[in-house]
Amino acid sequence: MRHFFYPSNIAIFGAGAGPKNLAKNIVHNCLSMGFEGNIFPVGKNQGEVFGKKIITDPESLPQGIELAVILVPAGQVAQTLDICGRKGIRSVIISTGGFREFKEKGNQAEAAVIDMAKRHGIRFIGPNCIGVICTESGLCTPFAPFQTKSLKNGHVSVIAQSGGVASQTAYQFSEEHIGFSKIISMGNKLNLNEIDFIKYLMDDDRTGQIHLYLESIDHGRKLIDIARKSEKPIVIFKSNVSRTASQVAQSHTAALANNDQVVNAALKQAGIVRVKSIHEMTVCAKVLELPSLKGNRLVALSLSGGFSVILGDACEKYGFICPELPREFLSEIESFRRGGVIKMSNPMDFGDIHTIAALKFAVEKCLALEYIDGLALCFMYGPEIARMLGEEISHPALLLDFIKKMSVKAGKPIGLSFFAEKKYIEQLKATNIFPVFNDPEESVLALKMLRDYGLHKTEMLHNNVIGMRSEEKKSKIIDQAIKRGQTTLSEYESKQVLANYGIQVTKEKPVENKTGLLETIKEIGYPIVLKGCSPDIAHKTEKDLIHIDIRNEDEAIAAFDKITAGMNGSGNSVLVQEMVRGKREFVAGLTRDPQFGQCVMFGLGGIFTEILNDVVFRVAPLERRDALEMMREIKGSKILDTVRGMASVDLNMLADILVTVGRIGMENKQIKEIDINPLIISGSKPVAADALIVLE
């Protein structure tokens, strides 16, 4: 893998001296970035590019070339790989586009490339990419002219699916004064993919943070497993989340859309920070340099009342609490006032206090409070203002040093922004002493990222398995159903499976005739529910095969007759069921995600499942904490509390059910889908009132 970043010598296929030739830009970019190895341009026609003679006979290439970049038409890539193989080159960047993103998957040119690479044991990046930029080695393989002088050296590495995004990220990171080590554009990911690169970067001494731009996640389980083991932060900007985008994503890097709710859950479970734009990647890169944020409680402080209000809104938006501060402490701060003007609170308006001593006092004292986890500080800056405040902070470097010391001393983060002219904010950023965010809201967003990263990460490193932990234990009911050729279990069978795993289901029994009916009713007691029961029957409600709230024998017999008539030969078993009453209905289940495998689903039930799409996911198996988080994540989570005189839901029981549903999925690989809907809250206990298990 090292050859992709630190090759001694490189060959560039597809070079030409003409004005429109693209491959020659690669030569230029490497030279201007200070790449010290030999560069061998290879092309059809004689000529020179940037002082390097074009090699027209590839057979004449010397041995010892460690990396090749290929930018020849798609149809010629395979034969170029053949040359590489014969010349001992085992690492190749295929920049050429025109493979699966243009034609259907598995087109001929693509197959030829894969074959040839396999034959020679070649590993390659791409096709359809701009390859690698490495600030240390000076390797810079984009085929568009690159402003290499603008790039900053540092310890963030970036993996991007799109070339345009990769190069824009290089610029934007540098403009925010974030230095990077390596940027990798992966294109179609036909051979090497994000998993390979993450692994490499996890062990790379030069890399401190790993950032990714992805349009698709193809190996979800692997991504989770590896990320959970990473001690370096992993940050992902996952686009292609809309139907609109997926049209172009597919033709662009052959990226299929993922279920975004599953992606969200999986990244959270993996301790990965998800961001929504290139700019947010830079925000996250900055904040990850701060001491970790161990909780949710901030002091918000600004030298302008207006920005204190804006900070306060941002704190609430991002789920922070600004605890009330002790009155004596606030009074001490108030004693620094000029005109006796501003009443102190949290958020804190420092608009009237223009002494650096007061600021120091307030910040240090706040950060020292045991119940305060960090600070959001919106400062102001301008040369005159700095002079006014005091010598100690009269220059950008002094000011940031002053703030850094307080943060380091307390071991707590300060999310710092300024109201000031942009040119001064740029000066402050350029010192690189302490992270400066672009505005108050951004500073709070950054703290949110830091909090969410920290909360999950610590725990995860101690317990980093989410793979195939559970053993497979086939359920007998499922085995029998498979033998009978069923692809779904009947409601009764489905609930038996659940009940065997300890999930509470409705009391019920299938009956074949009226005698059985009346006997069973005696056991269960009115009111009851009668349902047509057969693995072949879906949509029972619409076919009128469910009769609820039956209160006496007449109603029961009438319902039984209607149902057996309506079943129309598809079995004649009728399920007698206790009538569970409860206004609160949920849905819980298991689905198979193409990339992430078994996922547990939970949400509001009844009609609201489809109306509000209020469902959340977790990749199975679940930790107990995952289950508890899921309940808080649904929009309607308040329904779990005491509401309208109803008792609060037994959260432990509900968590058990979600963890168990995941376990059933992991232990029974033949299960494709579990659907418990509704899961009715009876009193405070969840009971599975209907369930369906679909087999593969």
Next chain:
Amino acid sequence: MRHFFYPSNIAIFGAGAGPKNLAKNIVHNCLSMGFEGNIFPVGKNQGEVFGKKIITDPESLPQGIELAVILVPAGQVAQTLDICGRKGIRSVIISTGGFREFKEKGNQAEAAVIDMAKRHGIRFIGPNCIGVICTESGLCTPFAPFQTKSLKNGHVSVIAQSGGVASQTAYQFSEEHIGFSKIISMGNKLNLNEIDFIKYLMDDDRTGQIHLYLESIDHGRKLIDIARKSEKPIVIFKSNVSRTASQVAQSHTAALANNDQVVNAALKQAGIVRVKSIHEMTVCAKVLELPSLKGNRLVALSLSGGFSVILGDACEKYGFICPELPREFLSEIESFRRGGVIKMSNPMDFGDIHTIAALKFAVEKCLALEYIDGLALCFMYGPEIARMLGEEISHPALLLDFIKKMSVKAGKPIGLSFFAEKKYIEQLKATNIFPVFNDPEESVLALKMLRDYGLHKTEMLHNNVIGMRSEEKKSKIIDQAIKRGQTTLSEYESKQVLANYGIQVTKEKPVENKTGLLETIKEIGYPIVLKGCSPDIAHKTEKDLIHIDIRNEDEAIAAFDKITAGMNGSGNSVLVQEMVRGKREFVAGLTRDPQFGQCVMFGLGGIFTEILNDVVFRVAPLERRDALEMMREIKGSKILDTVRGMASVDLNMLADILVTVGRIGMENKQIKEIDINPLIISGSKPVAADALIVLE
């Protein structure tokens, strides 16, 4: 009002020569901005500020001063106002802080100020503000040193509650190359408020757009009325939307928090664009310079596949559609390809096409399509790239001219962004030829603002009354209730009021005894509902005074007995009601907002009203369009469609109900609150199954 912006001469009270004096900064700011009138600093001690002699005897001030700025301690403001009055100064900016934002409302200093101003007929801005910046006259009254050379002259005017935000806005607008005419910091709004300034700016020739930063809206109805008449766009950044922020907002500019859902609705009804940050104000200011966006259909086009994907996600996020384009047209574009690489779609990936002719062809052709309303274009820029694409666009000005012409010719907007180094993006912006947004997502957000503004505005100007249109027609039922001393109507009375206005309610009749009960049941028919009925009874469910789904005489009599026993003397009337079945429940009602007055509320009903808070508001009276919009705005709006075999809801009937509820509120000023909950959908028709009217 003109004197606040274009005074001939000004006096500044509170000036001193000492290094910490703040008022002297005002003198400096005006001088450095080129204010041409006389400036008279007034202070206690002799001395000079910036070459102006301090006047220690205010009686010696000449006549003919048109504006005073006061920055003396709060306790001395009233007597300073007295001096102003005697010197004929009728326009004053009170910069001093320390009034109601520090002490309670109506404190002594504040009362004295109001009295004195009234006595002399003085109008004032503030207190607790930084006053006015006017780029044309050079008036610049902030008391902190101001970088006046950084400010750009133009036609956007800004009204801000906070001084810090006002000055930061001045800088940020200028940095985005948006020139402004006037910036007004209002502070506590004790005398002049946003309504006064909006009125002035609507008639001000120099002002083309009116932007506001508000922490509270104190005159909601007036704001709506005036905004609806404005032919200039009004843009509002309303902060103080969280409980966290309201703590500091109140001590900062004495701003009370508004119900943010009502604010949202009201601004929409008024055709005001709501933005969420100072930066978004600049985005909005730029996009309002483009031709209007008449619909929802965009072509998204980028010179990078990755940014096409990002544009696509943004289009869907902001509610745009990217329609499929005719295949022949796409093929024509594809014929410009270099390597036959990229398949065209919408969003469109132009990554492989590097000719300006192709771009021109594509953009012009897309904009000419009847079913396309605008374009989101993410271009790239850099000197080498520009040279590669062609002479016509080889400089920033040429490139933007090229794009502007296409937009103007089609009369449709182009939301333009670049992937490029920031320094080039800044060069492009600085040309001021055509609005350039900072990234692709921002360009789509901008188009969203343009669309939302345009959709409401046109219509509104033709029909700009939302005030007290309806006549008052007291309901007899209400009159009688008031005479009896009731503060609420019983369920039966409430529904009678609704029914008299044509809203369908459950068939029902109050009965006093069992004979009445059985007779009434005969009229209504089983199943029925029985409820305890009295204006004194709230929370009927919890007190077990509601029995539903009663199917026979035995059940009816048992229920009747239980209810009368449970009513415990608070009346003995029992309401016999038809049992309306329907799984879909809504809530509709009327509330009184302290700032906006009567508002109609609509949302998901039953338990979900409180669980999901899925309710929306409109200020009454409602247009039919408002009612239809409300139904689409609730999160659960899908429930209105055909769902689970249920017919779609009769939207016209539902709209009638919402409009009518507003009318009832406008015509009966004694009504404080109407609560129809649940409004059950029976078949497809909404029926009021329970209702409560609260009187003042």
